Amino acid sequence: MKNYVLTPGPVPVPEFVMLEMAKPIIHHRTEEFEAIFSKATEGLKKVFMTKEEVLILASSGTGAMDAAISNTLSKGDKALVINGGKFGERWLKICKAYGVETIEHKVEWGHAVQPLQIKEILKGNSDIKAILVQASETSTGVEHPIKDIAKLTKDRNDIILIVDGITAVGAFPVEFDNWGIDILIGGSQKAFMMPPGLAFIVLSQKAWEFSKKSDLPKFYLDLTQAHKNSLKKTSPWTPAVTLVIGLNAVLGYFDKIGLESLFKRHAILSEATVEGFKAIGLENFAEGCTSTALSVIKAPEGVDASLIIKGLKEKYGMIVAGGQDQAKGKIFRITHMGYVDKGDIIAVIAGVEGILSELGHKFDSGAGVAKATSILDKL
Ligand SMILES: Cc1ncc(COP(=O)(O)O)c(C=O)c1O
Known part of the structure; x- marks a missing residue:
């Protein structure tokens, strides 16, 4: 894997x-x-x-x-x-x-x-x-x-x-x-x-x-x-x-590539991730003041974020970060920095959709990937 x-x-x-x-x-x-x-x-x-x-x-x-x-x-x-x-x-x-x-x-x-x-x-x-x-x-x-x-x-x-x-x-x-x-x-x-x-x-x-x-x-x-x-x-x-x-x-x-396109790249990856997760009902943690360097996404009500993180690693080989202290078990964090591209973002959203389905969470399956993909077209 x-x-x-x-x-x-x-x-x-x-x-x-x-x-x-x-x-x-x-x-x-x-x-x-x-x-x-x-x-x-x-x-x-x-x-x-x-x-x-x-x-x-x-x-x-x-x-x-x-x-x-x-x-x-x-x-x-x-x-x-x-x-x-x-x-x-x-x-x-x-x-x-x-x-x-x-x-x-x-x-x-x-x-x-x-x-x-x-x-x-x-x-x-x-x-x-x-x-x-x-x-x-x-x-x-x-x-x-x-x-x-x-x-x-x-x-x-x-x-x-x-x-x-x-x-x-x-x-x-x-x-x-x-x-x-x-x-x-x-x-x-x-x-x-x-x-x-x-x-x-x-x-x-x-x-x-x-x-x-x-x-x-x-x-x-x-x-x-x-x-x-x-x-x-x-x-x-x-x-x-x-x-x-x-x-x-x-x-x-x-x-x-120029600094402007570097910054724009982070902004597009961020928008695609945030909006992709929103399309399946997962909220952004930092609404209104989002750093485009990473996405911090809230696990759905009643779902422990550590199960999402564990599932991503075991099933898909994807390592994302969790929350600490008061945010432990409530959020997961995904980078937009580094050698990250459209495919990574589509894959991680698809992975989360897969884990949530397994956990029995109800959502519009495929909607996250579809939304993110449409935004990633800007890249
Ligand atoms: C905002 C911020 N400050 C400080 C640090 C600490 O940096 P390092 O772990 O490289 O010592 C980090 C690392 O995650 C960070 O993200």
């Missing part, structure tokens, strides 16, 4: 990227690798929509989240954390580990934060040094309104906006320079359609000013060191050579 990895990270990697990474290893302190490294950082600037240097870290996304805090804040600083899911929670945990004080703004799962509420919190707490938020909260499938949040911080020198764009960058536009974001993070195993192992992070000039005053401990993920080295086309430590080579293949492909 074929394996379909349809989780919102790691995602399927195209063959042309795997083949590029299968080539013999090269040494990193060479002109050959320096050219590869600098080509990658230049290519990343386009995807991050910035003129600033995008740093490549040998870590998973969490490493860059950790670095964002340890490099810009100080012990006792106050940060406003937007917590609307598991990754919002992660910001809280990292702050706690570093002794950064937090004001937690809880957002109901499946909903986006309201910038007006942030504005009110900032009014009452003029000493907040940073806002920490996800552009795409992968545990709920919500896109938070980063552009509007940035309007609250971009003209102030005493506060930075730190955005986890791990399932946003490359999937939909997050305009770092134009919107005035201060830190933006991406991850290789998401829309960059690569294996896990690289994180990307970019800092605004304001964030670099913050870094000069930051007193939190840092060594391996000292971004000032990474920045200095990156400007010299290298990294302070041994880089993940093979992954950087793969990254260049991906960025070359992005260049060829």
Whole structure:
């Protein structure tokens, strides 16, 4: 049976990227690798929509989240954390580990934060040094309104906006320079359609000013060191050579198809999935604020989502993700990032229809596939 990895990270990697990474290893302190490294950082600037240097870290996304805090804040600083899911929670945990004080703004799962509420919190707490938020909260499938949040911080020198764009960058536009974001993070195993192992992070000039005053401990993920080295086309430590080579293949492909068509592709896959499931009565979890990087679908009333997930794996070889905490057993999550195409989306909807029939759930059989197929024709 074929394996379909349809989780919102790691995602399927195209063959042309795997083949590029299968080539013999090269040494990193060479002109050959320096050219590869600098080509990658230049290519990343386009995807991050910035003129600033995008740093490549040998870590998973969490490493860059950790670095964002340890490099810009100080012990006792106050940060406003937007917590609307598991990754919002992660910001809280990292702050706690570093002794950064937090004001937690809880957002109901499946909903986006309201910038007006942030504005009110900032009014009452003029000493907040940073806002920490996800552009795409992968545990709920919500896109938070980063552009509007940035309007609250971009003209102030005493506060930075730190955005986890791990399932946003490359999937939909997050305009770092134009919107005035201060830190933006991406991850290789998401829309960059690569294996896990690289994180990307970019800092605004304001964030670099913050870094000069930051007193939190840092060594391996000292971004000032990474920045200095990156400007010299290298990294302070041994880089993940093979992954950087793969990254260049991906960025070359992005260049060829253009960012607009990349974003449009995610949007069409998202619309087809959401509407396909709606046609068989399954609701979208993040109505009105859907991240196009993934679909988070509610299991029908009375059906445990874990049975759908188990059935997909055992019967069709399809791996999708479940929900955590309050969403456990209630939702399943499907990627639109990575090497995912029309056939994958049609197959997973057909698979869910098959499992639901077996479970005795009544619905208009075939309607999900028919609806999705009609939308996927736009691709
Ligand atoms: C929005 C978001 N933030 C952070 C992370 C953590 O990244 P990693 O698992 O690469 O450390 C993920 C990974 O799933 C994510 O989707």
